Amino acid sequence: MSQAVCTATYRCFDDKADFQKKALGIAVGLTVGSWTDLPEARKAEMEKHLGRVVSVEEHAGTEPGTRYADIVIAYPDVNFSRDIPALLVTVFGKLSMDGRIKLLDLGFSADFLSAFPGPKFGLEGIRDLLGVHDRPLLMSIFKSVIGHDLPNLREQFYKQALGGVDLIKDDEILFENPLTPLQKRVEVCMEAARAAESETGQKLLYAVNLTGPTSKLASQAKLAIASGANALLFNVLAYGFDVLHELSSDPEISVPIAAHPAMAGAFYPSPHYGISAPLLLGKLMRLAGADLALFPSPYGSVVMPREENLAVQAALIDPALPVRPSFPVPSAGIHPGLVPLILRDFGTDVVVNAGGGIHGHAMGTAAGGQAFRQAITATMNGISLPDAAAQPGNEALKTAIDSWGHKQP
Amino acid sequence: MSQAVCTATYRCFDDKADFQKKALGIAVGLTVGSWTDLPEARKAEMEKHLGRVVSVEEHAGTEPGTRYADIVIAYPDVNFSRDIPALLVTVFGKLSMDGRIKLLDLGFSADFLSAFPGPKFGLEGIRDLLGVHDRPLLMSIFKSVIGHDLPNLREQFYKQALGGVDLIKDDEILFENPLTPLQKRVEVCMEAARAAESETGQKLLYAVNLTGPTSKLASQAKLAIASGANALLFNVLAYGFDVLHELSSDPEISVPIAAHPAMAGAFYPSPHYGISAPLLLGKLMRLAGADLALFPSPYGSVVMPREENLAVQAALIDPALPVRPSFPVPSAGIHPGLVPLILRDFGTDVVVNAGGGIHGHAMGTAAGGQAFRQAITATMNGISLPDAAAQPGNEALKTAIDSWGHKQP
Incomplete structure (x- = not known):
């Protein structure tokens, strides 16, 4: 797929979670809502809206027994308007309240960026x-x-x-x-x-x-x-x-x-x-x-x-x-x-x-x-x-x- | 003094700080900037702008050797316009970046409140x-x-x-x-x-x-x-x-x-x-x-x-x-x-x-x-x-x- 996406990088702290599953839950939950239970015909229509897990990197925390993961999710541009509130609400609206998770970075598609002239000087x-x-x-x-x-x-x-x-x-x-x-x-x-x-x-x-x-x-x-x-x-x-x-x-x-x-x-x-x-x-x-x-x-x-x-x-x-x-x-x-x-x-x-x-x-x-x-x-x-x-x-x-x-x- | 003030309550974590001094630093630093070195005539003019320490309650933290204080500061209304950005920037603009400190509560003067009709329904x-x-x-x-x-x-x-x-x-x-x-x-x-x-x-x-x-x-x-x-x-x-x-x-x-x-x-x-x-x-x-x-x-x-x-x-x-x-x-x-x-x-x-x-x-x-x-x-x-x-x-x-x-x- 070559669709335009913006990416979000999260640091997610959890000593027990399956981070791969967590990442998939974010990618699906913050886009199409559910996936595996969709009929195949519907999946074909919905695929362009589906978030994707780009990477999951697990690390040991500083305290023994603790761990965290840096998770990158790609969000199709088609899901949000080209403004910062829409992007932030999409990638970190509900998710910000879901356990210990910090938004580390965002990556912008060329199309999203085209709405931003940036600094005038x-x-x-x-x-x-x-x-x-x-x-x-x-x-x-x-x-x-x-x-x-x-x-x-x-x-x-x-x-x-x-x-x-x-x-x-x-x-x-x-x-x-x-x-x-x-x-x-x-x-x-x-x-x-x-x-x-x-x-x-x-x-x-x-x-x-x-x-x-x-x-x-x-x-x-x-x-x-x-x-x-x-x-x-x-x-x-x-x-x-x-x-x-x-x-x-x-x-x-x-x-x-x-x-x-x-x-x-x-x-x-x-x-x-x-x-x-x-x-x-x-x-x-x-x-x-x-x-x-x-x-x-x-x-x-x-x-x-x-x-x-x-x-x-x-x-x-x-x-x-x-x-x-x-x-x-x-x-x-x-x-x-x-x-x-x-x-x-x-x-x-x-x-x-x-x-x-x-x-x-x-x-x-x-x-x-x-x-x-x-x-x-x-x-x-x-x-x-x-x-x-x-x-x-x-x-x-x-x-x-x-x-x-x-x-x- | 019976001037109109809004109050801010902070929880401030520090294992060594003199919390009374810290509170005074907030009250002065976020209002008139400096106080003790002002000439007496100037103090008389500036007094209505000066923040006041309302209370400082020190507590032991959950970990041994840790401590925190709940600090209440009163900010004269005359210092800020009657809008939420002005109040938040006054009480927690620079201060939010000054160590481990959380804004717990705000108290509003009647005058400040008068600018807010609140929920229409x-x-x-x-x-x-x-x-x-x-x-x-x-x-x-x-x-x-x-x-x-x-x-x-x-x-x-x-x-x-x-x-x-x-x-x-x-x-x-x-x-x-x-x-x-x-x-x-x-x-x-x-x-x-x-x-x-x-x-x-x-x-x-x-x-x-x-x-x-x-x-x-x-x-x-x-x-x-x-x-x-x-x-x-x-x-x-x-x-x-x-x-x-x-x-x-x-x-x-x-x-x-x-x-x-x-x-x-x-x-x-x-x-x-x-x-x-x-x-x-x-x-x-x-x-x-x-x-x-x-x-x-x-x-x-x-x-x-x-x-x-x-x-x-x-x-x-x-x-x-x-x-x-x-x-x-x-x-x-x-x-x-x-x-x-x-x-x-x-x-x-x-x-x-x-x-x-x-x-x-x-x-x-x-x-x-x-x-x-x-x-x-x-x-x-x-x-x-x-x-x-x-x-x-x-x-x-x-x-x-x-x-x-x-x-x-």
Whole structure:
């Protein structure tokens, strides 16, 4: 059979089950419902709808007597519409509630993929917008936003921009509010961006947080763009992948979208349940159109194991997926002393994203950004951070590594 | 302080942490960001935004040396907009990724609640539509839908309807497809419903599966209603609670919505991560407007522990929440022999929901429905199933308990 199929890979934990039988039960149960008791004539009609077991690999678990299996099932495209909710409900709707089982990966048919334009800008598009092609980008996060007024936010923005950052993002918990409403926030921050650019000569993207009722998100995005916003931040998992897909496919939403991983920890950390981080924060975010994808870094306070991190990155840039790569943004706990590790792990196509590591700098917020830029330049040139910190003009870096230390890979 | 707050209850697992300090870190970190280093004048301004630790209860874990704490934090309403994505991102956005932590419950301020009309019909409204006030309702699910054409679906529908069921729902994996497109499906099934009603005298709700792109769901729902649909089925978690809220609040969507729990197993089963079943499938479904809420039963193949089940039910009908109660629909693995258990556990305000337990009846689908109705009548009258099965006219019940057995509480 050469029909179009999408595949799902599951990790299924059971110390006694016949995994082959379990796999067959999934393939039949989530497609045609029953098979062996069908009359032959009906089987011929139904065959194109029948799920197939692609592979079952049994493994011993970490505890004695435990075992699990990685099971791959192929689902005929003809069974579902070409949208992420339909695919997820098909492969992991009821099944998610059936014992210890985690969805590890999805494979998409060319036909399914054809419904997804993917990121409108992607990694290269973001670089083009900023005119920066030869180094990692630097993103900073407001120190604190709740309860601050427009002049205060503008001041925070301006100081961050002066430090040479490429992107500034809203805090994901900044919602529509009387102190700093979306349109006004965009206006004052973009004005601060222009003021900083006249000093630094550097372009800057400001990802304003897109929030509110689902049906109003597209019009809010257009309002933000009309007010001058040149990027958006979006809490994808609080709304669903399909909403990101619709926003990113909208021709009038002509700016990059940064996908925030808020709520992701409800899905990926359990070994036994949920959806794996590389699928959730990597492949699906990219398919749905995230130009930048944030995920927990392996360095900081909010930890994801390094191999899982690298698998998220791999999914975001994997050339096998025929949509633009998303810019990987490992986040949380980042200070300038970690730049050599980040570049070793992620290469130069990475956004170094910092909050406290910029605002907490002893010489101030602008120096915080400068310290990161100095660390990036040094690392790109093969110079160790202590050596770079000793060079004239790199006082910001010296101060940073005096405060936070540094890790040389 | 008498400001409006919403509360979040977390279960936090850590064998060494200072839970009081952890709680304070959450309260400050997810609201104003920092507190102790603020100048006094600034503190006065920021106090209304500051999260508060309501309680911290430490417990020993099940394994020696392990421990956890149930932590309640109050979040000022002024920090977030009155929608579920904003509340979830505030209380469990970043925090979900910060170690072993599960969101157990949410408490809503009156002001937050005022944005939620809740279920348009709810439990009593469904009873009113059906004219059935004195017994549990009976819902049946198509045996198999994928690959079936309209005449076949109509035939399945008609046989189910003849058995005396009150509600029939689509399979959640039936998407828009050329064989049984939404409008035609509604037309033939509602025609079958009328044909059956002329024989049984019984009203029937058909919950047609609402699928497709997020921005088209409302218009699809209205199309379904224009074609005669008198209920909708919706895979809430594949789209987000806010989408259900918007659909249920739409005055033109004038039919009950049944919330399917597809994908819920990605959230609730882990003790350490995710969102508890009573919050996910109970309180939030109800707040967002589910008239009927399906969740895994404690009896069948897809298992949820009984106490968790009863907590889901409690959340769906709790009089403390000032919106209409949602009809509880414990699902999966239900056959007529379980009716006494279901009624003991859930009382009479429950929808008995069966698929295989109706279609698999040895005398056919209509007898499958009749067997359930006979089991319900017997149990309501305090007659044991074996005694009822021996009565004339109750052959369907006798056949069912001969096949599947029965459990008397």
